[in-house]
Amino acid sequence: MDNYEKLRESKIVYEYINDLLENGNFEMREEYSEALKTTMGVMADIYTNTHILMKDNKEERGLLNTELNCPCCFRDVIISDLITYGYLCEGCDENYYLCEGDLNYEWYFRDKNKDKLKEDVLLELSYSKDEGNVVIGTESSSGAKYKCNNVSDLANAVECYAKSYLTYDNNETYYIEVWLTENDREQGNGFRYSDVYTDKEKAIEAAKELIDTNGYSFVEVVKENPMVSVFCTDGETEELISYDKYYNKIYKVSHEELNEYIENWTNKEEQKFDYDLLYCEDNGSYIAVDNYEGECYVEEFETEAQAVFWLNTNIPAEQIQFNVISKDIIEKVYDKVKVGVKEGGSTNEM
Numbered sequence: 001m002d003n004y005e006k007l008r009e010s011k012i013v014y015e016y017i018n019d020l021l022e023n024g025n026f027e028m029r030e031e032y033s034e035a036l037k038t039t040m041g042v043m044a045d046i047y048t049n050t051h052i053l054m055k056d057n058k059e060e061r062g063l064l065n066t067e068l069n070c071p072c073c074f075r076d077v078i079i080s081d082l083i084t085y086g087y088l089c090e091g092c093d094e095n096y097y098l099c100e101g102d103l104n105y106e107w108y109f110r111d112k113n114k115d116k117l118k119e120d121v122l123l124e125l126s127y128s129k130d131e132g133n134v135v136i137g138t139e140s141s142s143g144a145k146y147k148c149n150n151v152s153d154l155a156n157a158v159e160c161y162a163k164s165y166l167t168y169d170n171n172e173t174y175y176i177e178v179w180l181t182e183n184d185r186e187q188g189n190g191f192r193y194s195d196v197y198t199d200k201e202k203a204i205e206a207a208k209e210l211i212d213t214n215g216y217s218f219v220e221v222v223k224e225n226p227m228v229s230v231f232c233t234d235g236e237t238e239e240l241i242s243y244d245k246y247y248n249k250i251y252k253v254s255h256e257e258l259n260e261y262i263e264n265w266t267n268k269e270e271q272k273f274d275y276d277l278l279y280c281e282d283n284g285s286y287i288a289v290d291n292y293e294g295e296c297y298v299e300e301f302e303t304e305a306q307a308v309f310w311l312n313t314n315i316p317a318e319q320i321q322f323n324v325i326s327k328d329i330i331e332k333v334y335d336k337v338k339v340g341v342k343e344g345g346s347t348n349e350m
């Protein structure tokens with residue numbers, strides 16, 4: 001635990017005990033409340049000492065900064081050196097509970113992660129009371145669904161979506177997901193290794209070693225922000241998945257539109273839509289067109305997952321069509337990619 005975590009956790013323990021004593025609304029034995037007050041005193045000591053350590057340390061000093069402003073002088077405030085308060089203005093030498101710009105969401109509940117968003121975001125969010133879920137997406141994605149029965153679920157869903165799908169100006173990070181047994185794979189019970197890698201190759205090496213030495217059923221290397229798998233293996237087949245074609249360019253269109261697209265390409269006519277990667281349903285099978293490099297490759301697949309998988313990766317179509325790539329890998333990639341698939345077509349009336 002680093003000093004920031006120590007500061008945060010002692011503050012959280014303090015606040016919760018304080019809340020229990022002040023607002024608990026139940027009878028408590030005298031010795032219990034005394035013991036809790038003693039614990040609060042211990043937390044206050046830990047907090048103060050940690051604050052001093054951090055303030056004296058050049059590297060940790062910055063972690064005390066906030067982006068909130070003093071209500072008096074509007075200078076940036078830092079995290080208070082007193083556990084009973086929230087913030088401290090060093091200019092005014094004044095402690096505050098809340099500050100300008102605070103959404104009543106105290107620093108210790110916030111994530112230390114302050115990555116800046118990379119681009120403008122317009123989220124669409126729809127909550128269904130009957131179904132007890134919320135769907136969050138951008139205008140160009142089909143959205144991710146979360147269970148949602150109350151305001152707290154809603155807030156968590158937005159946070160979860162933001163962390164999984166929005167892009168940040170940070171360095172690339174990768175983690176490894178592992179499925180222990182065949183059964184876990186079927187149930188979708190993977191678990192995430194805590195190690196985080198900044199180097200893709202190192203993550204892939206680590207993943208291969210994990211499956212070799214532990215005999216796991218399946219491992220996957222996942223890139224974060226936005227979340228996409230870059231490598232997966234079942235111990236026999238290894239797939240390096242290239243997302244160079246970036247999934248938010250995949251469109252699902254009607255059969256007519258797909259034919260028109262191919263015709264326009266053949267006749268060197270201008271395309272009505274700026275599509276590079278598109279597919280349509282055709283009597284139970286799926287036709288996909290990859291015109292990412294202007295070659296207009298056309299392939300037919302049995303399932304939608306296969307079509308999307310092919311459009312999204314650099315893997316040859318026949319490996320998908322003839323089941324060289326396992327169905328699991330295709331389904332797993334499809335599950336992640338389908339969020340970004342756009343519904344194309346006949347929306348040219350503005």
Ligand SMILES: [Zn+2]
Nearest residue numbers: 070073089092
């Ligand atoms: Zn001030």
